[in-house]
Amino acid sequence: MSRIPLTLITGYLGAGKTTLLNALLRDASAGRIAVVVNEFGDVGLDHDLIVETTEETVLLSSGCMCCTVRGDLVQALESLFEKRSAGKLAFDRIVIETTGLADPAPILHTLIVTPGLGATLRMDGVVTVCDAAHGPATLDAGFESVQQVAMADVLVLSKTDLVTPSQAERFRARLAALAPGARIVTATRGAVPLTELFGHGAPDMNGALPEAEAWVNAPAYALSSLPLPPLAKSLAPFATGPTHGLFGLAPAPGSSLLAAIAPAARHDDRISSVSMVFDDPIHPIMLDIWMETLIAARGPDILRLKAVIWADGFDTPFVIHGVQHIIDPPIRLARWSGEDRKSRVVIIGRDLPREALLDSLEVLKTRPMVNAR
Numbered sequence: 559m560s561r562i563p564l565t566l567i568t569g570y571l572g573a574g575k576t577t578l579l580n581a582l583l584r585d586a587s588a589g590r591i592a593v594v595v596n597e598f599g600d601v602g603l604d605h606d607l608i609v610e611t612t613e614e615t616v617l618l619s620s621g622c623m624c625c626t627v628r629g630d631l632v633q634a635l636e637s638l639f640e641k642r643s644a645g646k647l648a649f650d651r652i653v654i655e656t657t658g659l660a661d662p663a664p665i666l667h668t669l670i671v672t673p674g675l676g677a678t679l680r681m682d683g684v685v686t687v688c689d690a691a692h693g694p695a696t697l698d699a700g701f702e703s704v705q706q707v708a709m710a711d712v713l714v715l716s717k718t719d720l721v722t723p724s725q726a727e728r729f730r731a732r733l734a735a736l737a738p739g740a741r742i743v744t745a746t747r748g749a750v751p752l753t754e755l756f757g758h759g760a761p762d763m764n765g766a767l768p769e770a771e772a773w774v775n776a777p778a779y780a781l782s783s784l785p786l787p788p789l790a791k792s793l794a795p796f797a798t799g800p801t802h803g804l805f806g807l808a809p810a811p812g813s814s815l816l817a818a819i820a821p822a823a824r825h826d827d828r829i830s831s832v833s834m835v836f837d838d839p840i841h842p843i844m845l846d847i848w849m850e851t852l853i854a855a856r857g858p859d860i861l862r863l864k865a866v867i868w869a870d871g872f873d874t875p876f877v878i879h880g881v882q883h884i885i886d887p888p889i890r891l892a893r894w895s896g897e898d899r900k901s902r903v904v905i906i907g908r909d910l911p912r913e914a915l916l917d918s919l920e921v922l923k924t925r926p927m928v929n930a931r
């Protein structure tokens with residue numbers, strides 16, 4: 559049975575998440591969508607704002623979805639599925655709108671690790687709404703919003719009507735640098751073509767290889783060679799206190815000089831991404847060893863891990879999706895398309911030394927000393 563696609567809409571406070579959701583619910587071609595919303599405080603504000611509030615909308619009102627109500631989230635989803643099985647509800651897709659402060663990672667964990675949910679749901683992408691008017695300042699002010707951008711499969715650029723075209727373009731370029739593999743789409747008061755929004759997560763086992771490769775999007779990450787922005791680079795020698803970041807040049811959080819002069823560079827530089835393409839099959843034991851070591855050493859700092867794997871001894875590819883220390887069970891695709899067999903691995907992380915990560919990936923080119931398979 560196909561798993562129901564689930565889209566996570568995230569983005570900072572006031573970015574335009576509810577506006578996007580409303581536009582989506584008004585779009586008849588979007589299909590039958592069950593919506594899970596969350597809000598801070600006692601008033602179900604978001605709930606009231608959703609245009610078509612139906613039985614399919616579940617309001618979580620006991621706090622932030624990411625930290626305190628994960629049990630509620632699971633219950634909300636389970637109740638949707640129970641009603642669906644009983645024929646009381648019909649939906650083909652679930653959309654979760656997070657609060658502006660939510661870190662999407664724990665929510666993705668919940669979806670992956672909760673027994674039963676993983677079998678019924680398929681992550682169809684993290685959509686992060688980015689406000690062109692306030693977004694640059696928001697990215698400067700807090701790392702949470704930088705992470706929301708870095709984790710995204712799709713970035714929706716909102717409120718471009720409130721800025722000049724060149725401001726919008728500069729913001730878009732900054733987003734592209736933070737999330738090189740993400741699709742960036744402009745929304746006019748939430749209106750976005752559905753094909754831009756949906757279908758950009760990890761494919762299901764019925765999915766095709768090109769879809770999986772588009773999701774991993776290794777070439778985009780290979781191109782992001784992550785130079786330090788010129789301003790940060792020129793100021794780095796003057797930074798005080800412990801250094802930090804990809805080349806040990808970025809200041810540690812709180813370093814007063816750069817915080818005062820170049821705050822934008824500080825948070826953005828904590829995000830790094832690497833990708834590698836493997837022409838030969840990867841030995842499953844080496845893949846396991848590499849993943850376990852990576853997770854044990856740097857699990858909390860891995861925002862996303864995406865891979866299409868040609869595993870030695872298997873005639874079809876696997877898709878692997880990880881968020882922090884949780885790796886989704888590999889999905890085996892039905893076939894390769896054409897003769898071009900390659901593995902592609904992308905890792906997006908925070909405070910991860912890029913060179914060390916690239917070195918670690920080299921282990922995937924080796925074979926175990928004793929073949930235990």
Ligand SMILES: Nc1nc2c(ncn2[C@@H]2O[C@H](COP(=O)(O)OP(=O)(O)OP(=O)(O)O)[C@@H](O)[C@H]2O)c(=O)[nH]1
Pocket residue numbers: 569570571572573574575576577578604657658716717718719720745746747748
């Ligand atoms: N000018 C303009 N305003 C917009 C656009 N999109 C959203 N807004 C406005 O921005 C404000 C915040 O939008 P919401 O959709 O409520 O934002 P949100 O991310 O759901 O907000 P929280 O749930 O509080 O985090 C509202 O007043 C919207 O009407 C846009 O494209 N242009």
